Amino acid sequence: MDKRMVSEVRVWLEEAAQFIRESLDHTMTVVEKSGRTDLVTNIDEETQEFLMNKIRSHYPEDKILGEEKGYNTIDSLEGRVWIIDPIDGTMNFVMEQENFCIMLGIFENGIGQLGFIYDVMKNELYWGGKKLGVYLNETRLTQPAFGKLSEGLLGLNAHMYGENTHFARVLGNKSMGVRISGCAGLEMIAMLKGNHNGYLSNLSPWDYAAGIVLLEEFGFKYSNLKGTPLSFDGREYFLAGSPETYEEILHYVLVNGA
Amino acid sequence: MDKRMVSEVRVWLEEAAQFIRESLDHTMTVVEKSGRTDLVTNIDEETQEFLMNKIRSHYPEDKILGEEKGYNTIDSLEGRVWIIDPIDGTMNFVMEQENFCIMLGIFENGIGQLGFIYDVMKNELYWGGKKLGVYLNETRLTQPAFGKLSEGLLGLNAHMYGENTHFARVLGNKSMGVRISGCAGLEMIAMLKGNHNGYLSNLSPWDYAAGIVLLEEFGFKYSNLKGTPLSFDGREYFLAGSPETYEEILHYVLVNGA
Numbered sequence: 074m075d076k077r078m079v080s081e082v083r084v085w086l087e088e089a090a091q092f093i094r095e096s097l098d099h100t101m102t103v104v105e106k107s108g109r110t111d112l113v114t115n116i117d118e119e120t121q122e123f124l125m126n127k128i129r130s131h132y133p134e135d136k137i138l139g140e141e142k143g144y145n146t147i148d149s150l151e152g153r154v155w156i157i158d159p160i161d162g163t164m165n166f167v168m169e170q171e172n173f174c175i176m177l178g179i180f181e182n183g184i185g186q187l188g189f190i191y192d193v194m195k196n197e198l199y200w201g202g203k204k205l206g207v208y209l210n211e212t213r214l215t216q217p218a219f220g221k222l223s224e225g226l227l228g229l230n231a232h233m234y235g236e237n238t239h240f241a242r243v244l245g246n247k248s249m250g251v252r253i254s255g256c257a258g259l260e261m262i263a264m265l266k267g268n269h270n271g272y273l274s275n276l277s278p279w280d281y282a283a284g285i286v287l288l289e290e291f292g293f294k295y296s297n298l299k300g301t302p303l304s305f306d307g308r309e310y311f312l313a314g315s316p317e318t319y320e321e322i323l324h325y326v327l328v329n330g331a
Numbered sequence: 332m333d334k335r336m337v338s339e340v341r342v343w344l345e346e347a348a349q350f351i352r353e354s355l356d357h358t359m360t361v362v363e364k365s366g367r368t369d370l371v372t373n374i375d376e377e378t379q380e381f382l383m384n385k386i387r388s389h390y391p392e393d394k395i396l397g398e399e400k401g402y403n404t405i406d407s408l409e410g411r412v413w414i415i416d417p418i419d420g421t422m423n424f425v426m427e428q429e430n431f432c433i434m435l436g437i438f439e440n441g442i443g444q445l446g447f448i449y450d451v452m453k454n455e456l457y458w459g460g461k462k463l464g465v466y467l468n469e470t471r472l473t474q475p476a477f478g479k480l481s482e483g484l485l486g487l488n489a490h491m492y493g494e495n496t497h498f499a500r501v502l503g504n505k506s507m508g509v510r511i512s513g514c515a516g517l518e519m520i521a522m523l524k525g526n527h528n529g530y531l532s533n534l535s536p537w538d539y540a541a542g543i544v545l546l547e548e549f550g551f552k553y554s555n556l557k558g559t560p561l562s563f564d565g566r567e568y569f570l571a572g573s574p575e576t577y578e579e580i581l582h583y584v585l586v587n588g589a
Contacts, residue, residue: 226423
């Protein structure tokens, strides 16, 4: 069943990506959500609508959690839940017309089954799932070499690094270098490829759902900053990394206090 | 003459890029320069050597300023000077095997004539010069729309943002978002494409030489943080941006003190 579902979802994502690419030739509507730098466009909303319609027509029993338009809470993770970020990195989408992703995670009773992260402008779909492996388009990827915090690059949330929230700046300075991309999906990809050792941010479920399915398959570790499971309920601090990097950051945060 | 020189240099850069790409399949030697996070590899050095040999055999009268191996100072900018960064973003080269550039700027009596920024793994060469325009590979680019600091993304040096050096954090927070790529060449490209409104960092001549030739051709402004011309002599604070963004940042720094 997983294989058929993978094929279906890949077709939907191709169609969604094509819609997004074509939208770049037209004027889009950009609206502020919670503030000046929290944007949503009609393309975010229409892409989510497109994916929701596909899910509803093929899997009418399933539940959907999505970033836009009032689908951003869910009663429980019981049953099968599709978690959608139609455009992850909307600011990059608006400002750069690149460096953004479509993300989709499929969970069953709270356990990640399939994850899809689509770098739309690069035409790179990272996908995979429980016991399936991790793929870039048609190519199966090998698990990257893991390293310590001091041995690799660390992806960070800009605000956390700037304000040293939960020691983000101290921890960033222990790494080989801090990178800020403005797109959770690109940070997940950077870990999957072995480019970055870890990622520390403040995320909503649709920002991490697809990523953690793929990270788990490769043996990365992830949680909130208390070291307990992610809630899938609202925004929370998010830490992921190679086992060594994850443990070192979590230990530092726990020992030095919240 | 410029056109012939452009063709020559493009052939050299293709050859250098091919050498760098092939080097990724082999073990490289990585050595620390000024500290733990300031790296150089044998590929940086061999690429500079390759480009220097080309320049010397074709233009034996010209001077060369290059990042590696003792070519990093020059008596004066009189005559024609080639300024080379064989691998800009060496940390990314080592850690990511992508997100690094070859950069080459050609100056005559201190005035920029030609600039080349080659994103090696994307096969994207940004090049151009005085009255030539700016090109991506074979395609002539159009000057991007300019915007104010508050209207766009700002590329920043990680350390400056973290430490609020010269108000870098305050200024970053006035923008739509901070991006940290670890590669000056990629930041120059982001401005040329209209992705970012500005860039604030701490750079050496080979980090900015190629970029400022291309930025100038498109009407961007740039200088050190005193608002005076770059010295081409050692590391100094570097500011570039759309005219509005450049003026706003410079004004803020000058008014609020060094």
